[in-house]
Amino acid sequence: MAATAYVNGSYRPLRDASVNIEDRGFQFGDGIYEVLYVHNNRLADAQLHLARLTRSLGEIELNLTLTPAALLVIIREVLRRNRVSTGLVYMQVTRGAARRDHPFPAVPVRPSLVITARTRPAPPRDIAAWTGAAITLPDDRWGRCDIKSTNLLPNVLAKQKAKLAGAYEAILYDEQGYVTEGASSNVWIVDATGTLRTRPLGQDILPGCTRAAVLAQLRDSDFPFAQTQFTLEDLRGAREIFLTGATSFVKPITRLDGISIGNGHPGPAATLLLDRYLRHIGAA
Numbered sequence: 001m002a003a004t005a006y007v008n009g010s011y012r013p014l015r016d017a018s019v020n021i022e023d024r025g026f027q028f029g030d031g032i033y034e035v036l037y038v039h040n041n042r043l044a045d046a047q048l049h050l051a052r053l054t055r056s057l058g059e060i061e062l063n064l065t066l067t068p069a070a071l072l073v074i075i076r077e078v079l080r081r082n083r084v085s086t087g088l089v090y091m092q093v094t095r096g097a098a099r100r101d102h103p104f105p106a107v108p109v110r111p112s113l114v115i116t117a118r119t120r121p122a123p124p125r126d127i128a129a130w131t132g133a134a135i136t137l138p139d140d141r142w143g144r145c146d147i148k149s150t151n152l153l154p155n156v157l158a159k160q161k162a163k164l165a166g167a168y169e170a171i172l173y174d175e176q177g178y179v180t181e182g183a184s185s186n187v188w189i190v191d192a193t194g195t196l197r198t199r200p201l202g203q204d205i206l207p208g209c210t211r212a213a214v215l216a217q218l219r220d221s222d223f224p225f226a227q228t229q230f231t232l233e234d235l236r237g238a239r240e241i242f243l244t245g246a247t248s249f250v251k252p253i254t255r256l257d258g259i260s261i262g263n264g265h266p267g268p269a270a271t272l273l274l275d276r277y278l279r280h281i282g283a284a
């Protein structure tokens, strides 16, 4: 069965699906995207992802007239046509195609909308098989990382460095030496005192939907918890490091820059939170 993409109002075979070469997403990265996980036809945290999409679009003044409810109908149809019941949905919205010029088109053009889906299984039930390594890198992205922009060049370069180092993620730090987030995930630690920490929201990190869902699940756990910044030094000395994201779920990082973290195995916080998150999305 050929994969199908939704492109600007029609469903097309993925191999033929294309956008205009003057699309501002291609020319300038002038667009927003979202990634959602679906498990057994149940979209994980759909309302959070759609609300973040709406917010990101508002922040860049991109007016998509399709409502979140209409988007959900298209997402469901893309999943159906691709026979994806468990996997990932990608959505890109750009400011549309117009003669190349940096400012917004004087006469607004129709935004471009692309939705694709692909099968991807849930993480293994054994968390030990879901661990990864990370490297650390300076965060050289722009000042509005809270907007889920399609401008991902720094993230792409960081991920490539991680891959070359045999690692899953690049954990980024700011000029003061505080950890911001991963190139495609939010970062959490259990610090040397046993407190679970993740950076508070601000313009320097993406407000992760998985982060929000995990925070909600933390409410009825015993873990001492704080949304506070932490340094690279805290990261290196952490008892546990884990990532959250729609594609990472809750993912323990057991090696950082080639050195073991904690006892080198997934810790109790990541184990509990992965289990709770998988239940939350109906995958356990």
Ligand SMILES: Cc1ncc(COP(=O)(O)O)c(C=O)c1O
Pocket (backbone or CB within 6 Å): 035, 181, 182, 183, 184, 185, 186, 205, 206, 207, 208, 209, 210, 211, 244, 245, 246, 247
């Ligand atoms: C830079 C960045 N931070 C955090 C996240 C995690 O966000 P979410 O949990 O909504 O997938 C992502 C996900 O793609 C990301 O790209």
